[in-house]
Structure formats: C-alpha cells, structure tokens
Amino acid sequence: MKRQIIGRSKNEFKKKEKPWLIWNMISELNPNDLGLNKKVFNENINNGKAMFLGIVSKSLDVSKMYSFILNCIEIIYLNLKEELATSNEKERFEKIEMKLNNILFKTNKLGIKIDVKKVKQHIQEINIQLYEIKNKLQLEFGIFSLHDYNNIQKRLIKDFKWFADIKVNTKEFWEAISLQKNNSEFIELLYLERKLTKDKTILSRIGSLDIEYVFPTIDYFGTITGRILVNSPSLQQLNKKYRDIIIPEKKMQLVYIDYSQFEAGILAFEANESKLIEMYNNDDIYTQISNKLGNESVTRDLAKKLFFCYCYGMSKENILKYSGKNLNLFFDEFSNLEIYEEKILKDFLEDGFVETTLGNRRYKSLRNVENIKEGWLISQKIQGKASLILKEVILDLYNKDKEIEFLLPMHDAVLYQVPKDKTKELTEKIENSFKNVLQKYCPTLKPKITNKAFFEVK
Known part of the structure; x- marks a missing residue:
C-alpha cells in the first residue's frame, strides 16, 4: 500500500532508504504516539531488528518487543488507510491489489x-x-x-x-x-x-x-x-x-497462456491509432516492423525487441544509435502516436505525474527539479495497463473455478495447472478470461492469445 501510494521507482532511493521498507516506516513514527521518549523508541527499534534477525540476548523481553512492533504496524496501517481513502490508488488497491495478494500468498504457501x-x-x-x-x-x-x-x-x-x-x-x-x-x-x-x-x-x-x-x-x-x-x-x-x-x-497438466503482441496492442488502443489497431487485429505488428526496417537484417524477434525498448522508455534516437535501426521508418505512418506522446508529455509537465487506468500514478523523479521530460512516460502508461489486465485475469479465474490452479505469472502470460481429464474445457475457460479482460480495457482490439509449451522442447 505504501509503495503504491508513493508512486516512485525504487531506483530513486538508496537500497536501505526505500520509504516503504517496514523499519523505515517505523523509524518515521512519532515516539509520543507510542507513549515513549526518543531514546527508548530508538532502543526498541534496534532491539526489534535484532529479534527479527534472530539475534536475541537473554536480557531482551521478547513479548515486549512483539508488542512494540505490532503497535507500530497498527499505527502505520491506520495512517495508510486514512491516506488511501483520499488517494487515486484506492479503487485499484481494494479491487485488484489487495485481493490478488491473497492469491499470491496462497501460491507461496502451497509451493511449486x-x-x-x-x-x-x-x-x-x-x-x-x-x-x-x-x-x-x-x-x-x-x-x-x-x-x-x-x-x-x-x-x-x-x-x-x-x-x-x-x-x-x-x-x-x-x-x-x-x-x-x-x-x-x-x-x-x-x-x-x-x-x-x-x-x-x-x-x-x-x-x-x-x-x-x-x-x-x-x-x-x-x-x-x-x-x-x-x-x-x-x-x-x-x-x-x-x-x-x-x-x-x-493427475494435473500445465497450461500456459500468453498474450500475443500485448504491449503493441495496448499502445495502439491507448493512442487511438486506427491503422495500428487494424494491423494488430488483422496482421502482426512485429512482422510489419521487420518488413519495414528490412527483414533480411531485422528479424521478427529483433523487431519485437526494438518495440519493447521503445515501450520500456528508450528514446527512438538511442534505439537508432544502439541498434542502427530507425524506428521512425515504421512509426511515421501513424500520426496519432505522435499526438499521443505529446499529450502524455504535456500532462506530465503540468501535473508532475503520469497515471494509468485505475490510478497507478508515477510522479516525476525527485531529482527532476527542472520538470523536464523523463524516459519512462510511455512505459508507465503501457506497462501499467498491461499489469492491470494480467492481474484481473488472475483474479477472474480464481473466483470462477478453483480447479484452475494459479502457479506463476510471467511477463505477458500465466502458468496454471488443471486436472488432466478436464484440460480442454478448463483451457478454453482460461483463454476466454484472457480475451474478455483485454476487451474490457481495450474494446477496439481483437484479443490475440497463444496456448503454448511453457518450456522449450529439445
């Protein structure tokens, strides 16, 4: 909850200074709220860390330490709930993240x-x-x-x-x-x-x-x-x-379902670029990039990698420098993409953040005091929406059928296991969920999914 509300990359903080780490949150509390002075408060924090790490001396009152830590967590939790109540992250946290976390804990407990x-x-x-x-x-x-x-x-x-x-x-x-x-x-x-x-x-x-x-x-x-x-x-x-x-x-079977051209499709929808939407629906965007850049030197796999670099925030100038391939030869055909990029930048410079469907706001970097363009703007929009879609698929299937057992989230895919004697019908149910959720958030797309082997067959 804390990390989601903060809306900043972990790379903006030193390893031990990330504000969502529990000991950092405890250290930021007011000792008076716990009925302690500053000296005793700091001693309790150090003793609590020692207990957590298993370094417990005979003189340490363990029950007192548990009481101290739980009191701290309660105050943090109540403060965060109050902050969440007026945050743009509230709906996403309560509808998606909090419920999803319980599924992930279950997977962790059962093991793979x-x-x-x-x-x-x-x-x-x-x-x-x-x-x-x-x-x-x-x-x-x-x-x-x-x-x-x-x-x-x-x-x-x-x-x-x-x-x-x-x-x-x-x-x-x-x-x-x-x-x-x-x-x-x-x-x-x-x-x-x-x-x-x-x-x-x-x-x-x-x-x-x-x-x-x-x-x-x-x-x-x-x-x-x-x-x-x-x-x-x-x-x-x-x-x-x-x-x-x-x-x-x-008596179970692995089922691995993957979104095809996931980021490409989301970008086409978000930018409302009709040509790119049509290409997604009726063709293969990565193959078209390959053809445009010269398929003898740019394979479909390389075209996909170039597109991912763009979606993850690398500028087209750096893509050209590092790969020698000019993405503008492809992107210049889609006028709405430039309009979309300009709008994202305009909103970012005015608001100081970029947000996606159901919140997931990311604020300008702490070091960006001049309020200039940052490389992650497109990435936050596209990847943020992609993460939401995949999470809702996991939730949807968990609520619909307990025989479909969630195992692992991959990049644009999910690994499940289902009873062998029901593989066909349950696979179809999984595929339908993938399609329905994508169409819910990107209604102009005809969802492309693949049912493929989870591992490379030698």
Whole structure:
C-alpha cells in the first residue's frame, strides 16, 4: 500500500532508504504516539531488528518487543488507510491489489513442484557452456571477468564508439548489448555469459535445497508499473530451455497462456491509432516492423525487441544509435502516436505525474527539479495497463473455478495447472478470461492469445 501510494521507482532511493521498507516506516513514527521518549523508541527499534534477525540476548523481553512492533504496524496501517481513502490508488488497491495478494500468498504457501534431477542436469550443462565462453573471452579478447569494466568498455569502443557514452553494467548498457549481440562475436559472448550466469544462479539456489517444492516470494507490486515479480527463486527470469524443471502435480497438466503482441496492442488502443489497431487485429505488428526496417537484417524477434525498448522508455534516437535501426521508418505512418506522446508529455509537465487506468500514478523523479521530460512516460502508461489486465485475469479465474490452479505469472502470460481429464474445457475457460479482460480495457482490439509449451522442447 505504501509503495503504491508513493508512486516512485525504487531506483530513486538508496537500497536501505526505500520509504516503504517496514523499519523505515517505523523509524518515521512519532515516539509520543507510542507513549515513549526518543531514546527508548530508538532502543526498541534496534532491539526489534535484532529479534527479527534472530539475534536475541537473554536480557531482551521478547513479548515486549512483539508488542512494540505490532503497535507500530497498527499505527502505520491506520495512517495508510486514512491516506488511501483520499488517494487515486484506492479503487485499484481494494479491487485488484489487495485481493490478488491473497492469491499470491496462497501460491507461496502451497509451493511449486520441481524436478530436482533436471535442475542438477541443467546446472551441469550451463557449467560446460560457461567454461567454453569464459575461455574464449580470456584467450581471444583478454577479458577475465564481467567485472573487468575498463577493458570491456575499451574493447567495445573499438567497434562501437558510442559505448563510450554508456556506463558499463547499467540497464542501458545491457540493453545496448542485447541489441548488438548478433553483430559482434565479442558482444554475443558477453551477452551469453551474463544470461547463463543468471540461469545458473536461479537453478543453483533451487538445487541446493534438494527438495521437490520451491516456495517463491511473489511481489504483487514488484515494479513501479505494477508488474508482479517472482523472487527467491526468480523463476520469471529463467530461460525457456530450463523451465522444464517445473512440473505439475499428479493427475494435473500445465497450461500456459500468453498474450500475443500485448504491449503493441495496448499502445495502439491507448493512442487511438486506427491503422495500428487494424494491423494488430488483422496482421502482426512485429512482422510489419521487420518488413519495414528490412527483414533480411531485422528479424521478427529483433523487431519485437526494438518495440519493447521503445515501450520500456528508450528514446527512438538511442534505439537508432544502439541498434542502427530507425524506428521512425515504421512509426511515421501513424500520426496519432505522435499526438499521443505529446499529450502524455504535456500532462506530465503540468501535473508532475503520469497515471494509468485505475490510478497507478508515477510522479516525476525527485531529482527532476527542472520538470523536464523523463524516459519512462510511455512505459508507465503501457506497462501499467498491461499489469492491470494480467492481474484481473488472475483474479477472474480464481473466483470462477478453483480447479484452475494459479502457479506463476510471467511477463505477458500465466502458468496454471488443471486436472488432466478436464484440460480442454478448463483451457478454453482460461483463454476466454484472457480475451474478455483485454476487451474490457481495450474494446477496439481483437484479443490475440497463444496456448503454448511453457518450456522449450529439445
């Protein structure tokens, strides 16, 4: 609730200073409201942290600490409820987020079944691949670690001078690496090492448990756009070729339903761009981008990646710089898109925030004292609406049929498990929910969904 009301990215705060962290909220309370002076209040906070971390001395009155923490939480809760009552976030929080959170807690409690043998098998496969990649980086390019930032940047600048303007190991840096991975062997090796290392980290955390279930933490408001994030382990981030570690319960079947061209369709609707809506309804937007930019050099997958970069806030100028592909060759055909972008910017400069359907307001950055354009404006509108739609699908199906068991939210998709003997009828019910919710929020679209394998079949 606190994070949603604040409406700011976690990147605006230092790791330990995020205002929605419980200890920070407790520290901000008025000691007088708890009948304490400042010194005793601070001592209680330190003792409460120690108890939470399991560092309890014999002299510590544990029951007193529990009483103190619960009193603090009650005051925080009541203050936030009062703040929420007059906030634009009230409807979304009560209708969507609060109810969804209960479903996510249930999933966390029940756990997700894992094939431990496959986990260990995939770790071995990745170790072999990483060994080969690291050897090549060392012997052919003189790079001994992904943390060797100076040498990595020097090597990149040789072929792409604009890498000098990007700070290494930032989000922008890795987006540029992803866009260029097919144009340079060195860049492809950097990309693969990072990707495989991430997969290995996720799998190793699961494998070290050596148990048949994992109990991921699922954060219903994991990003500022309202996207759900899965942590500990980060199953959402796992490469599709390793997802076969997730298996259904006995007599159950996995069902994985995905929105096709999700962000593209939402952008077409939000901008009220009739040509783009028609393209979504009757064709494939990513294929059309590919054709326009030259499908010999721009595959559909690359076209999709370029479009995602735009939707996530990268400027078309930077997309051109990092990929060499001019998105204006495609976007210039849609006059309403420019009008839409200008309106979002105008509203942002006047109001100091951008909001989506049912709130989900994001305020201008704290450092933006000059009230200038920020790169995330389109992203907040499109991703915010996408997160709302996917959440309502999860809620809708949970309320309609308890035999449809929610397992995992992915980017634009959801993984369920259903009884094997009812797979066909329940899959159809899931598909209908996906279609109905999208049409509710984007009525001019003809929903495109796919029922596909959750993992890559080898």
